[in-house]
Each structure stands twice: as structure tokens, then as C-alpha cells.
Amino acid sequence: MIGKLKGLVDEIGEDHCIIDVGGVGYVAYCPLRTLSGLEAGTAVALFIETYVREDMIRLYGFRSALEREWFRMLQNNVQGVGAKVALSVLSTLSPGELANAIALKDVAMVARAPGVGKKVAERIITELKSKAPAFAGDATGTIGLKQELGEGAAPAPVADAVSALANLGYSRDIAANAIAAALKAAGEGADAGTLIRLGLKELAR
Known part of the structure; x- marks a missing residue:
């Protein structure tokens, strides 16, 4: 081989x-x-x-070996995902971005890959949520966010804050890591405005 x-x-x-x-x-x-x-x-x-x-x-x-591991995981753990779909996902998202999407349960982000509909994206998130932290690469901040929130879906303020930073021009990966740090500082009950403010402070460091 x-x-x-x-x-x-x-x-x-x-x-x-x-x-x-x-x-x-x-x-x-x-x-x-x-x-x-x-x-x-x-x-x-x-x-x-x-x-x-x-x-x-x-x-x-x-x-990278990490990218190859994601290729294997997508096929071995998610029903309906073969080599073609796995390549499509990795063509669209880096390992870090994919780990962040799974951690935040961001179905829309995974579904951006051509040939990946909502149902397949949901399966990817569900089946890989326990494996993503070990293969996050540099996406450590949002994996920490996942651990803070447990297995439940990320609350709306978190998703809104990440989207707001992304709309300001930051990459999804950077935005998610900044909001992860903001959530740790503000606590789980923080609203989107607070998270955005703290996230921008984090990015300004």
C-alpha cells in the first residue's frame, strides 16, 4: 500500500x-x-x-496527515458518505473549519460542500461530534467551546456572534475561536452583543 x-x-x-x-x-x-x-x-x-x-x-x-484522517473518518463513520463526498467536503472546508462546524453544529456550513445536502450534513455532525476534538488541528478554541457547552446545540447568541464576526470579514475559523474565548470570559448566559464585543477585543490583541 x-x-x-x-x-x-x-x-x-x-x-x-x-x-x-x-x-x-x-x-x-x-x-x-x-x-x-x-x-x-x-x-x-x-x-x-x-x-x-x-x-x-x-x-x-x-x-497533511490530518486531512487524510478526516477523509477516512467521513467515509468510515457517516452513512452515505463515500470518497467523492468526502473529497467535496475537504475541498470546501479545511480540517479546522470542519471541526469548528461540527463543534458549533453548523449544518449550513457543512452543507456548503457540493453534493452535500442538509441531511448528509446533519449526519456528519451527529456521527463525528465525539471524534472531532481529537482531529481539530489548530481549531482548539471552538473545540473548547464544545466542551463548555457539552453535547447540546450551541445557543443562538453564539451562532449569531460567530456570523456577525464572519460578516465583518473574519474567516469562520477565526471568528469561532474568538467567540469561544468570549464565551469563557462572559459565561454561558451572555447575549450576542456581549459576545461580539468581547470577541472583537480578543481579535484586537
């Missing part, structure tokens, strides 16, 4: 790339986020998930 490829980027397609390793070209299907960071003729190292079937061998490539 192939677990990693190190070589030169020979070709970049719509959903795959070809990595030249010692004169042998390996086709690796990758999330769009991974493909967008590649440049033909440059050196690259991809973490590989190998699928072997009777009629084919297919390689899936990722820039």
Missing part, C-alpha cells in the same frame, strides 16, 4: 494531479484545496490513501 508520495508535480487536472516519482507518474485524486496549492514542476509530498478494488487501484492525495 502506498502511504506517501514525494516527487515533482507533472500535471494538474480538475480533480487530480500526476506526481512524477523517479520517472513513474502516479495519479492522485485530491481535494480542490490541495490542487490549488500545487504548481507544475515543483516538488511536493502528498499523504496517500490507497483504495484497491478488483477493477482498479486509486490513490487519494492530501497535503
